[in-house]
Amino acid sequence: MKILVCISKTPDTTAKxxxxxxxxxxxxxxxxxxxxxxxxxxxxxxxIELKEAKPDTVLHLATVGGADADPIIRKAxxxxxxxxxxxxxxxxxCYQVAYQLAxxxxxxxxxxxxxxxxxxxxxxxxxxxxxxxxxxxxxVSLATQxxxxxxxxxxxxxxxxxxxxxxxxxxxxISAQKGMAEARIPNMRGIMAARTKPLxxxxxxxxxxxxxxxxxxLPAPKAGVKLVAPDQVDELVRLLHQEAKVL
Amino acid sequence: MSVLIVIxxxxxxxxxxxFETLSYGADLAAQLGVNAxxxxxxxxxxxxxxxxxxxxxxxxxxxxxQPRADDPTVLADLVSKVAANEQSQVIVFSHSLSGKxxxxxxxxxxxxxxxxGVVELPNTxxxxxxxxxxxxxxxxxxxxxxxxxxxxxxxxxxxKINTGGAPATLETISLPAAxxxxxxxxxxxxxxxxxxxxxxxxxxxxxGLKGPENWGMIEELAKVMGAATAxxxxxxxxxxxxxxxxxxxxxxxxxxxxxVAIGISGAIQHLAGxxxxxxxVVINKxxxxxxxxxxxxxxxxxxxxxxxxLTAAVKKLKxx
Ligand SMILES: Cc1cc2nc3c(=O)[nH]c(=O)nc-3n(C[C@H](O)[C@H](O)[C@H](O)COP(=O)(O)OP(=O)(O)OC[C@H]3O[C@@H](n4cnc5c(N)ncnc54)[C@H](O)[C@@H]3O)c2cc1C
Numbered sequence: 001m002k003i004l005v006c007i008s009k010t011p012d013t014t015a016k017x018x019x020x021x022x023x024x025x026x027x028x029x030x031x032x033x034x035x036x037x038x039x040x041x042x043x044x045x046x047x048i049e050l051k052e053a054k055p056d057t058v059l060h061l062a063t064v065g066g067a068d069a070d071p072i073i074r075k076a077x078x079x080x081x082x083x084x085x086x087x088x089x090x091x092x093x094c095y096q097v098a099y100q101l102a103x104x105x106x107x108x109x110x111x112x113x114x115x116x117x118x119x120x121x122x123x124x125x126x127x128x129x130x131x132x133x134x135x136x137x138x139x140v141s142l143a144t145q146x147x148x149x150x151x152x153x154x155x156x157x158x159x160x161x162x163x164x165x166x167x168x169x170x171x172x173x174i175s176a177q178k179g180m181a182e183a184r185i186p187n188m189r190g191i192m193a194a195r196t197k198p199l200x201x202x203x204x205x206x207x208x209x210x211x212x213x214x215x216x217x218l219p220a221p222k223a224g225v226k227l228v229a230p231d232q233v234d235e236l237v238r239l240l241h242q243e244a245k246v247l
Numbered sequence: 248m249s250v251l252i253v254i255x256x257x258x259x260x261x262x263x264x265x266f267e268t269l270s271y272g273a274d275l276a277a278q279l280g281v282n283a284x285x286x287x288x289x290x291x292x293x294x295x296x297x298x299x300x301x302x303x304x305x306x307x308x309x310x311x312x313q314p315r316a317d318d319p320t321v322l323a324d325l326v327s328k329v330a331a332n333e334q335s336q337v338i339v340f341s342h343s344l345s346g347k348x349x350x351x352x353x354x355x356x357x358x359x360x361x362x363x364g365v366v367e368l369p370n371t372x373x374x375x376x377x378x379x380x381x382x383x384x385x386x387x388x389x390x391x392x393x394x395x396x397x398x399x400x401x402x403x404x405x406x407k408i409n410t411g412g413a414p415a416t417l418e419t420i421s422l423p424a425a426x427x428x429x430x431x432x433x434x435x436x437x438x439x440x441x442x443x444x445x446x447x448x449x450x451x452x453x454x455g456l457k458g459p460e461n462w463g464m465i466e467e468l469a470k471v472m473g474a475a476t477a478x479x480x481x482x483x484x485x486x487x488x489x490x491x492x493x494x495x496x497x498x499x500x501x502x503x504x505x506x507v508a509i510g511i512s513g514a515i516q517h518l519a520g521x522x523x524x525x526x527x528v529v530i531n532k533x534x535x536x537x538x539x540x541x542x543x544x545x546x547x548x549x550x551x552x553x554x555x556x557l558t559a560a561v562k563k564l565k566x567x
Contacts, residue, residue, distance in 0.1 A: 013496050013516045017385045037497045095354060095361070117347075120496050120519075122381055122388075124363050125342070126351035132320065133355025138428035139319055141348040144490065154432075158491065160257040160344055161442055165433040166317070172428075178483070178490045178498065210360030210394050214376055217387045219522070225529070225539050230548030236528070237560040239544060244526045246448070246505040247472070247564065 001148070001170075002058045004110040005047045005081065006101055006131075008036040009065055009072040010121045019216040026121075026216065033068075035076050038116025041183040042176035046146055047114055048080035049181060054148075058082060062104055064097045066090050070199065077194035078186035084199045093209035094122075098130035100204050105135060111170040112153065117142055117177040128175035138172040144179030250276040250283045251335035252303070253326055253350075255343050256315060259292040263445045264341035266301055268401050270409040272339040273302030275368055281336070285415065286329055288322055289315030299415030301408065306415045307333070309422050318427040319345075323352035328422050330357075335396070342400040343444065350400050359396035366405040369397075383496040383519035403444045404502040405523075437491060446475035448505045451494060451521070453479035455510020455531065455550055459487035464551075465509065468558045471565065477501070479511050495520035510550045513538025530554065 011017075012032040020027040035044075044061070051057040061076050061084040063069050073084045085104060091097035105113055118125040125141075132139035144163065145156035153168050158177070186194075228236045240247040252272035255262040269285055276283035285298055287308040295306045309325050316322050326349065330338055338353065340346035342364050354361035362377045366387065369377045374391050377399055381388045392398075443449065450469040456462065462476075469476045476492060483493035494501055496519035506524035510531060511517060518541050521527070529542040532549050539545050546553050 011382075013519070017382045019386075041497075093360075094351075095358075098351075098355065120383055123383060123500070125347045126354070126361060126363055129319065129348060129351025130355040133323065133352040136320075139348065139352060140429065141319065142344055158344055159434075160255070160262060162434065162436040164317075164431050164435065167430045167432055168428060178493060210354070210358065210392070211362060212391045212393060213388050214391050215389045216381070217378075217389070219385075219387070222541060222543065225542040225545045227539075227545050227547065230546050230553050231556075233546070233553060233556045233560045234563075236544060236546060236557065237564050240505070240526070240528070241564060244505075244543065246526045247561065 001054065001112065002060070002108065002110045003047050003050065003112045003114065004060045004062055004105060004108060005039065005044045006113065006115045006127065007039045007044070007061050007063045007073060007076050008116070008119045009033050009063065009069045010036040010119050013037075013120065017218070023216050024214070033072060035072055036116050036119045038118060038120070038177060040076065040079070042178065042180035043114035043116050044076055044079055044081070045181035045184050046176060050148060051080065060084065060108065060110070062087065062101060064089055064091050064100050073199060074194050075186070077197045077199070078190040079184055080190070081197070083197055085202055086199065087202045087204050089204035093211045094124045094126045095130055095211070096207055096209040098127050099134060099207040102131050102134040103205050104202065105131065113137070113171070113173040115173070115175050117175045128173045132173040138168050140166065140168060140172065141175045142177050143174045144177060146174060146176070146180060248281040249333045249335045250279065250281060250337045250339060251330050251333055252283060252285045252339045253346070254285050254287050254298070255341045255345055256287065256289070256291055259290055261291065261293055261298065262341070262343065264343045264403045266408045267403065267406045268339050268341045269298060269301035269303050271368065271401050271406045273409060273412070275337060275339065278368060278371060279337070284333055284335070286326065287311070288325055289313050295417045296414040300410060300412045302412045303415050306417050308417060308419045310424060311419045313424070316424060316427055317431050318429040319348035320352055321425050321427055322349050323356060324425050325422055326353050327357055329420070330396070337397045337399065340398070340400040342402045346400045350398055354398050357396060358394065359398050360392040360394040361398040361400070362390045362392060363400045364402045365399045366402050369399070380523065384500055384523045385519055402502065404504070437489070441475040443475045443477060443492065443494070443499055444501055446503055448472050448474035448507070449477050449501060449503045449524070450474045450507045450509070451477035451479070451511060452482070452509040453511030454481050462488070464554045464558065468507070468554055468561070471558055471561045471567065474507070479517055508538055509554060511538060512536050513541060
């Protein structure tokens with residue numbers, strides 16, 4: 001079986017969110033970058049587990065980004081995977097990124113494509129569905145469990161008010177979320193091995209984005225907290241009822 | 248020309264998120280001077296005409312004699328077909344579990360630009376620019392859709408629900424549906440009756456509660472407030488509570504009217520998923536807890552004393 005895990009680089013969860021160039025660009029000054037947690041903790045680790053269970057599984061990683069994404073993809077390779085691809089493009093929107101990955105997936109003939117459920121920066125939740133749409137692959141979103149049996153995937157996905165288990169034949173695309181696997185920490189052997197694993201840079205194919213970010217905005221700051229003494233809960237309830245009108 | 252609103256249903260019942268998207272779509276259609284059309288996919292157990300109360304004049308129900316398909320590709324195909332029939336220039340989805348599955352497929356198949364997580368009506372004075380939440384709620388971006396057909400998905404709990412509209416006309420249509428590639432073998436309801444992302448009020452607790460055995464008082468408070476329950480990440484990681492209650496940057500992002508945080512420190516990753524709540528109440532014994540900086544109301548005190556007292560006070564207010 002051939003698996004591709006899509007990896008995105010995102011700002012660290014503690015990064016200061018600020019904007020430059022008249023609020024048109026994310027200010028990357030001083031920002032530490034990480035592998036998008038959903039891609040790493042769930043999609044990648046589950047793929048590694050599947051390869052551990054069946055060592056003849058081929059596991060590839062792919063990212064769309066500039067050379068600054070190389071350390072991130074190497075970090076991912078330190079956790080596992082045989083080789084990686086970086087499509088050399090600073091993607092302007094999700095469709096443009098999905099289009100690049102879709103071409104790679106067609107060429108590579110993958111049985112299973114895994115993405116995180118969303119990135120923690122742009123929160124689009126769209127990449128997996130767009131790849132599936134472009135390549136006409138089956139799509140299971142927001143998966144919390146994945147098993148492979150008899151040449152099909154058995155996937156648990158979250159639905160409104162519950163979850164359901166489904167069986168899907170390969171090839172398919174799955175977006176992964178919590179429950180799928182437990183986060184791992186790379187060990188020294190993995191980090192050393194990652195240095196020599198192949199990382200190929202591929203030039204992008206022509207495809208315009210469909211959307212354009214025109215500006216960013218920070219939320220209005222809070223007015224400040226109104227404290228109520230612990231023995232005055234009636235007063236808190238009164239404030240919530242009469243002042244805030246939320247109770 | 249029209250605005251087409253894809254109506255979320257679960258087991259034939261229209262979801263609250265759909266009331267918001269219907270209201271949003273009706274107001275957007277008025278802004279653009281075109282018709283708003285609601286789209287039901289598959290059978291429903293409700294009287295569809297009553298959806299007119301949200302400002303919609305016409306509902307199209309595709310394949311009313313069949314249950315809603317399980318495969319998002321099949322649903323996406325139905326949406327595209329109806330959108331073509333109705334010459335829709337905007338398709339509005341909910342940024343819900345089902346909207347997240349369907350909308351990207353429609354976008355990819357029709358090459359129509361999609362913006363997800365939208366929080367306001369678009370600015371259509373010069374192009375079509377929508378505001379959406381980014382960085383897990385820490386910021387917003389304004390995004391222009393550059394294709395003739397525009398797709399948007401509206402964040403739950405971001406748009407005011409319209410009331411008082413006249414009943415809508417119902418048009419049913421049979422469309423050939425593609426074969427499903429997803430074969431459901433088991434379906435399980437979660438124990439939470441209220442969907443976390445749709446709840447108006449959320450009562451959430453963290454490691455300050457010490458252990459899963461202490462959640463009785465949290466559930467009790469949630470019950471009297473009519474709230475859904477949530478938790479911080481370490482609580483879900485330790486399996487004190489189910490994963491689907493984990494809110495924050497790497498969990499569920501929510502925007503209820505009222506968020507009550509009990510024994511949660513307010514780490515940046517937690518705040519990211521909840522700071523779009525309209526009113527935040529924090530109960531924490533540490534006056535230095537960072538959560539107080541993001542709160543509207545707070546009590547510095549021991550949760551084990553404050554929560555039962557709060558439950559009693561809310562009961563008194565509600566007369567129960
Ligand atoms: C990459 C990354 C992603 C993350 N994503 C998330 C996320 O999505 N969501 C999330 O929640 N966290 C997330 N975290 C974890 C986050 O950093 C915090 O560790 C976590 O939110 C802390 O949970 P807590 O507030 O329940 O526990 P603690 O930080 O231990 O806080 C417990 C609080 O309870 C108070 N307390 C103790 N006893 C009482 C009492 N008797 N009465 C009242 N108050 C009491 C304490 O004063 C303290 O403030 C993430 C971390 C990382 C590194």
